[in-house]
Structure formats: structure tokens, C-alpha cells
Amino acid sequence: MKNQYTFFVVLLLTLIQSQLQSQSKQNHNTIIQNVWIVDGTGSNPKKGAVRINGNRIVAIGNLTPLKGEIIIDGKEQYLSPGFIDSHSHHFGSLKKEPTGVAMTNQGITTIIIGQDGDSYPMDSLNAFFQQNNIAVNVASYSGHSSIREKIMGENDVFRKSTLEEIAQMKLYLASDLEKGSLGLSTGLEYESAFYSSKEEVVALAQLTAKYKGRYISHIRSEDIQLNDAIDEIIAIGKITGMPVKLSHIKIANKDDWGKAGLIIKKLELARKQGVDITADIYPYNFWNSTLRVLFPDKAFTNLSSAELAVNKLFDPKESVLVRFAPYPAYTGKTIAAISKERNETEAVALMRLIQLAADYKKANPNAGGIEALAGKSMxxxxxxxxxxWSHANICSDGAAGGHPRGYGAFTRVLGKYVREQNKLSLSQAIHKMTQLTAQHLGLQKRGKIATGYFADLVLFDPTTVNDNATINNGKALSSGINRVWVNGIIVYQQQQATGELSGTLIKRN
Structure with missing residues (x-):
């Protein structure tokens, strides 16, 4: 009995100490001095200091340390707002790896999930944050495909919905929007949503607009029907009047390469006509998705469709299987190498790989992540x-493994497109990773170094910042990211997590 009493006393003292430590972290003052401040607005860097109290920025400028406050010498490095990833698939790894190094090593402090039409219900996210602590902030869209599967049944989404089903979808979406979802996301190129009518999508989008939400879309085609797909998202913007965002904008049809300027003109014309259309983009010329996405007509056993894919929609010699459960030995090999190994044409090999994956899924119905391709097509x-483009912000579209964008998208922009190629100034790039993204998403008090804003911050060296992740080493940490704060707490420094878990669930205001 005495031992039991002692145990509970020790447990109580431990809990009290933990609570006091937590309160101390939330109430202390920190000054980050001797830094070049890149505030996220696009303005030129300015020498100065930033003071944090709790989870907020409370002062900026030529500051003198206060008695007792924590002093961090920035050593003339650059301090920016934390990077906001407007299209992320990292959330699935955070329960197992709550420190989120895949994100923080590249300066990301906030991820936006629920992408490509696939989401968790807001109730599930609320429950997750009540039971778990993680290092980054999270906000989510409501996924169209997830709602379709909920209402129509997971195996019955390969058709148009009925009016009654659309009505049920609207009820489900309304509930999620009321609980803080940012808006509606669609993945119209994927099979679970491909068969939805434009009327179904518009009905859900109109409901989203009534809740002052936003629309983001992996459009119906990024290759042979790209113009029609862009017309659809522009039409949704016109009909609803709400902001619409084109996910990971790209040209994935070789016949249209070099026409980015024409697409930008089309988007700018829509903006002049009153449509608030924007885009996000990751800095790579290859994507990561399923093999099936290479078949725009979903005719997976049609040789002509397969030949269109290998000749126009991706490069088999530079596209690598990053995951293949039926034959793990194929992982890390190009489609061209696999076709040679199988003594088949590239088109036939592509069809056969899709069939093998389908057979594996049938035999293992609970299996996930059966196959994935890093497809070179831009x-x-x-x-x-x-x-x-002035209305494009940076995203990763990444996860914690596989495509190198999961560990290095943001640092790649700073290394390749700012320092090496001078495509953007440093201030422009930071703007596209911070304030511009926050504006596109409707996030409040984030994305800028300003008094009263949340203290999500990144301290980095612009002369060394670089991505190191590759297809063969997708988890290599970035260089040059020296410290990362999330809500005023340092979560990453010296190329490792600190163990602090200060992220929060962000909801639409």
C-alpha cells in the first residue's frame, strides 16, 4: 500500500512539473537578434531583431535584450516566416514520427492536408489533436472523393451520382465545413472522382462558397485535356464567386511543352474577369502518383492508350517505380528497364504492371500503397x-518518403531557383512560401513576421541552403536550415528535431 501511495505521489509531482515546464515555455521572452529579416511580404531584407513572447511575435526592429530573456544570436543569417505547404501528404506519418523532420528540415511549419479529394473528417482530426502532440501546424480541406466514398460506397464510385446522393454529400460536407475545414478539395483525375459530373462538383462547390470556404483541385486532366480541365475550374470560380486554386500546376503532355506562358495568359484573363484563381507548384519536373493516372481514358488494357502514355505522357527511361508490392524487386527501376527485363515493349509492360497491381489488391484487399511511380513528364x-507566376505559391505535394519533394521542395526553390538560376529574388521566393500562401488559403496571423502574428519562424543561411533528397535517397536532410520555431518553440535545429511538439490544428475562421 505504501509503495502504491508513493507511486501516485511521484506521478502527481511529475505531472505538475510537466505542466509548469509547459507554462514556462509558453510565457518566456526570446529575442532573436543580429538577423536579416525577410518578413514574407516581398520586401527587401532588413537587419534587426525579433522578440517572441509565448507563441506570438511581440516586437521587431532594433531591440535591446530584456533582463532574463533568452537571447539567440542569428549570426547575420536570414529569418523568415515559417514555410506554409499548401499541398501536403505528410500527415499520415505524424502519428509514428510526431517530430515531423520531413517537414521541418526544409523549413515547413504548417501543412495543408485533405488534398486531391482525399481527407480525414474534421471530427477525426480534432480527436487526433486531443490525443497526440506533433511538431507542425495542420489545416485541412474536405475531400470530395472521401465524401463520395462515404455516401456512394467505396466500390461504387465509378459512375455519376444520383440527385439523392448529391444531397447527402452536401449534408456531410456542410457538417465538415461547420467544424473548421478550409473548403472543398477535388482530385478529378483520379478514378474515385473522375466519373463525377460537373453538376455534382458545382453543387458541392456552391455549398462551400456559402460557408465562405475555398476550392482547390487536382483538375480532371494535366495532359491531353488540360485546357478543358482549366476551363472547368475557372467556371467553378465564376459560378460560386469563391477563390479557386489549381493544385501543382503542370504540363504533362509532351505536345504542349513550352506553353506555360499561354496557360498563364488564360489564368490572368480569368482573373481580369473577376475569378480569384491561383495555383501552387512544386519545383520538380517529375511527379509521384499511381501508374493508372497515365491512362486519361481509364482504358488500362487498351494498347493504344498505353502507347499514348509511353510516347506522350511520360518518359519510361527516366520514370522510376518507387513502390511495387507485387514484385518489390522492381522498386527503384525505370519502366524502360523493367520492360527490357520482361522482354516486353514499354507499353505492354506498363499495362502488365497495372494488372499485377490490381491482382495484388484483389488478393490483399486491406493493403495500401501498392504501387507508385516517379513519372518524368514536365x-x-x-x-x-x-x-x-505572381499568383503561384510553393508547395511540396510530398510525403515522408518516396519522391524527394517530401524532404526538399522548399529548400530546392531557395537553392536552385533563387541562388543558382536567379529565377526569383530571395524576398520573392519567401513571399511565395509564406504570406502569399496564407492569403491564398485564408490563414490568419501566419505567413508574415509582424507584431501579433504567430511565431512560426525559420532561421537559414541563403548561401548554403539546399535540398539533398533524391529518388534514391528520398529522406536526405536539407542543408542550411538552422532553426525552426513553431508557435514560439524551437522544434528543429542542428539538422535534428528538438523533441518539442508545439503544432496545432488550424481551423477556418
């Missing part, structure tokens, strides 16, 4: 032109 010049 032109560097188009990527650079889209990155430079």
Missing part, C-alpha cells in the same frame, strides 16, 4: 515559368 522551362 519540362524544366515550364516549371520555372509557373514558379515565377
Amino acid at each position: 519540362k524544366d522551362e515550364d516549371v520555372a515559368e509557373f514558379i515565377q
Whole structure:
């Protein structure tokens, strides 16, 4: 009995000490001095200091340390707002890896999930944050495909919905929006949403607009029907009057390479006509998705469709299988190498790989992540032109493994497109990672170094910042990111997590 009493006393004291330590962290003053402040607005860097109290920025400028406050010497490095990733798939790794190094190593402090039409219900996210602490902030859209599967059944979404089903979807979406979702996301190129009618999407978008939400879309086609797909998202913006965002803008059809300027003109014309259309983009010329996305007509056993894919929609010689559960030995090999190994044409090999994955899924119905391809299908010049568009912000579209964008998208922009190629100034790039993104998403008090804003901050060296992740080493940490604060707490420094977990769930105001 005495031992039991002692145990509870020790436990109580431990809990009290932990609470006091937490309160101390939230109430202390920190001054970050001797830094070049890149405030996120696009303005030129200014020498100065930033004071943090708790989770907020309370002063900026030529500051003198206060008695007892923590002093951090920035050593003339650059201090920016924390990077906001407007299209992330990192959330799935955060329960197992709550320190979120995949994000913080590249300066990301806030991730936006619920992308490509696939989301968790807001109730589930609320429950997660009640039970778990993580190092980064999270906000979410409501996913169209997830709602379709909930209402129509996971195996019955390969058709148009009925009016009754649309009505049920609207009820489900309204509930999620009321609980803080940013808006509606669609993944119209993927099979779970591909068969939805434009009327279904518009009905859900109109409901979202009534809640002052936003719309983001992986559009119906990024290749042979790209113009029609862009027309659809522009039409949704016109009909609803709400902001619409084109996910990871790209040109994935070789016949249209070099036409980024024409697409930008189309988007600018829509903006002049009153449509608040924007885009996000990741800084790579290859994507990461399923093999099935290479078939615009979803005719996976049609040789002509497969030949269109290998000749126009991706480069088999530079596209690598990053995951293949049916035959793990194929992982890390190009489609061209696999076709040679199988003694098949590249088109036939592509069809066969899709069939093998389908057979594996049928035999293992609970299996996830069966196959994935890093598909080379964009032109560097188009990527650079889209990155430079004034209404495009940076995203990763990444996860904690696989495509190198999951660990290095933001640092790649700073290394390649700012320092090496001078496509953007440093201030422009930071703006596209911070304030511009916050504006596109409707996030309040984030994305800028300003008094009263949340203290999400990144201290970095612009002369060394660089991405190091590759297809063969997708988890290599970035260089030059020296410290990262999330809500006033340092979560990453000296290329490792501190163990602090100060992230929060951000909801639409």
C-alpha cells in the first residue's frame, strides 16, 4: 500500500512539473537578434531583431535584450516566416514520427492536408489533436472523393451520382465545413472522382462558397485535356464567386511543352474577369502518383492508350517505380528497364504492371500503397515559368518518403531557383512560401513576421541552403536550415528535431 501511495505521489509531482515546464515555455521572452529579416511580404531584407513572447511575435526592429530573456544570436543569417505547404501528404506519418523532420528540415511549419479529394473528417482530426502532440501546424480541406466514398460506397464510385446522393454529400460536407475545414478539395483525375459530373462538383462547390470556404483541385486532366480541365475550374470560380486554386500546376503532355506562358495568359484573363484563381507548384519536373493516372481514358488494357502514355505522357527511361508490392524487386527501376527485363515493349509492360497491381489488391484487399511511380513528364522551362507566376505559391505535394519533394521542395526553390538560376529574388521566393500562401488559403496571423502574428519562424543561411533528397535517397536532410520555431518553440535545429511538439490544428475562421 505504501509503495502504491508513493507511486501516485511521484506521478502527481511529475505531472505538475510537466505542466509548469509547459507554462514556462509558453510565457518566456526570446529575442532573436543580429538577423536579416525577410518578413514574407516581398520586401527587401532588413537587419534587426525579433522578440517572441509565448507563441506570438511581440516586437521587431532594433531591440535591446530584456533582463532574463533568452537571447539567440542569428549570426547575420536570414529569418523568415515559417514555410506554409499548401499541398501536403505528410500527415499520415505524424502519428509514428510526431517530430515531423520531413517537414521541418526544409523549413515547413504548417501543412495543408485533405488534398486531391482525399481527407480525414474534421471530427477525426480534432480527436487526433486531443490525443497526440506533433511538431507542425495542420489545416485541412474536405475531400470530395472521401465524401463520395462515404455516401456512394467505396466500390461504387465509378459512375455519376444520383440527385439523392448529391444531397447527402452536401449534408456531410456542410457538417465538415461547420467544424473548421478550409473548403472543398477535388482530385478529378483520379478514378474515385473522375466519373463525377460537373453538376455534382458545382453543387458541392456552391455549398462551400456559402460557408465562405475555398476550392482547390487536382483538375480532371494535366495532359491531353488540360485546357478543358482549366476551363472547368475557372467556371467553378465564376459560378460560386469563391477563390479557386489549381493544385501543382503542370504540363504533362509532351505536345504542349513550352506553353506555360499561354496557360498563364488564360489564368490572368480569368482573373481580369473577376475569378480569384491561383495555383501552387512544386519545383520538380517529375511527379509521384499511381501508374493508372497515365491512362486519361481509364482504358488500362487498351494498347493504344498505353502507347499514348509511353510516347506522350511520360518518359519510361527516366520514370522510376518507387513502390511495387507485387514484385518489390522492381522498386527503384525505370519502366524502360523493367520492360527490357520482361522482354516486353514499354507499353505492354506498363499495362502488365497495372494488372499485377490490381491482382495484388484483389488478393490483399486491406493493403495500401501498392504501387507508385516517379513519372518524368514536365519540362524544366515550364516549371520555372509557373514558379515565377505572381499568383503561384510553393508547395511540396510530398510525403515522408518516396519522391524527394517530401524532404526538399522548399529548400530546392531557395537553392536552385533563387541562388543558382536567379529565377526569383530571395524576398520573392519567401513571399511565395509564406504570406502569399496564407492569403491564398485564408490563414490568419501566419505567413508574415509582424507584431501579433504567430511565431512560426525559420532561421537559414541563403548561401548554403539546399535540398539533398533524391529518388534514391528520398529522406536526405536539407542543408542550411538552422532553426525552426513553431508557435514560439524551437522544434528543429542542428539538422535534428528538438523533441518539442508545439503544432496545432488550424481551423477556418
